[in-house]
Amino acid sequence: MNLREKYDIAPQTVITIAGTVGVGKSTMTKALAEALQFRTSFEKVDTNPYLDKFYEDFEKWSFHLQVYFLAERFKEQKRIFEYGGGFIQDRSIYEDTGIFAKMHFDKGTMSPTDYETYTNLFDAMVMTPYFPHPDLVVYLEGPIDDVIGRIQERGRAMEQQTPHDYWIEMHERYENWINSFNACPVLRLDINDYDLLKNPDAIESIVSRISYMLEQTKTLKK
Numbered sequence: 001m002n003l004r005e006k007y008d009i010a011p012q013t014v015i016t017i018a019g020t021v022g023v024g025k026s027t028m029t030k031a032l033a034e035a036l037q038f039r040t041s042f043e044k045v046d047t048n049p050y051l052d053k054f055y056e057d058f059e060k061w062s063f064h065l066q067v068y069f070l071a072e073r074f075k076e077q078k079r080i081f082e083y084g085g086g087f088i089q090d091r092s093i094y095e096d097t098g099i100f101a102k103m104h105f106d107k108g109t110m111s112p113t114d115y116e117t118y119t120n121l122f123d124a125m126v127m128t129p130y131f132p133h134p135d136l137v138v139y140l141e142g143p144i145d146d147v148i149g150r151i152q153e154r155g156r157a158m159e160q161q162t163p164h165d166y167w168i169e170m171h172e173r174y175e176n177w178i179n180s181f182n183a184c185p186v187l188r189l190d191i192n193d194y195d196l197l198k199n200p201d202a203i204e205s206i207v208s209r210i211s212y213m214l215e216q217t218k219t220l221k222k
């Protein structure tokens with residue numbers, strides 16, 4: 001019996017892992033998908049044609065990158081829908097607009113016209129009754145020093161060259177964003193409460209908390 005059956009999690013469940021860059025979303029996505037025997041939906045970083053350019057020149061490439069991410073995530077959303085769920089998704093579409101696009105607009109590295117075009121596109125595609133929200137967002141959080149340590153350990157060149165202030169501001173924005181997020185239920189996990197690399201068995205207690213949260217949501221909906 002796998003953990004999905006043991007904890008009675010429906011096979012069509014969609015769980016999205018959210019959190020700032022480097023916090024451990026991809027690691028969690030892999031571990032949860034393996035434990036629940038679900039499919040994965042990852043952000044494609046290596047094949048993204050704008051990401052390196054964006055880190056070199058935010059002003060020039062912000063709009064292109066946001067439109068690219070929006071299209072990619074929308075395609076993934078369609079794939080998840082076509083399979084009828086049973087997915088762990090690495091990062092939500094809500095973070096693109098609520099964190100990244102907004103941060104670059106506020107900092108002046110995305111122009112007001114580009115931001116308006118982007119948010120109109122986002123609203124037309126996502127903020128409709130036809131867009132399926134995940135059953136649960138698992139939000140990973142932890143101290144900024146640990147997060148920066150992980151970004152350094154992972155060693156993506158474009159992220160190493162980015163000033164720490166960028167990650168510090170993003171970390172603050174994430175805290176505010178998650179406190180007002182209400183598109184679906186949220187399970188918050190502190191990254192210092194588990195270590196999937198040293199102790200892969202820690203995934204079972206996380207699955208147990210996910211199951212409890214999904215059960216609570218079902219009860220509330222009745």
Ligand SMILES: Nc1ncnc2c1ncn2[C@@H]1O[C@H](COP(=O)(O)OP(=O)(O)O)[C@@H](O)[C@H]1O
Nearest residue numbers: 021022023024025026027150153154195196197
């Ligand atoms: N529990 C953990 N303890 C220590 N390091 C971790 C843990 N989980 C992930 N990492 C490391 O942190 C870095 C970023 O993790 P990753 O899953 O790629 O984050 P994200 O997808 O959120 O950007 C990677 O080097 C990964 O191996």
Ligand SMILES: Nc1ncnc2c1ncn2[C@H]1C[C@H](O)[C@@H](COP(=O)(O)O)O1
Nearest residue numbers: 020021022043045065066069096100159
């Ligand atoms: N919407 C986005 N805008 C700008 N940058 C983004 C967006 N989504 C992801 N990114 C960047 C941040 C990281 O450098 C990589 C991958 O994110 P990660 O949190 O490591 O999975 O893409």
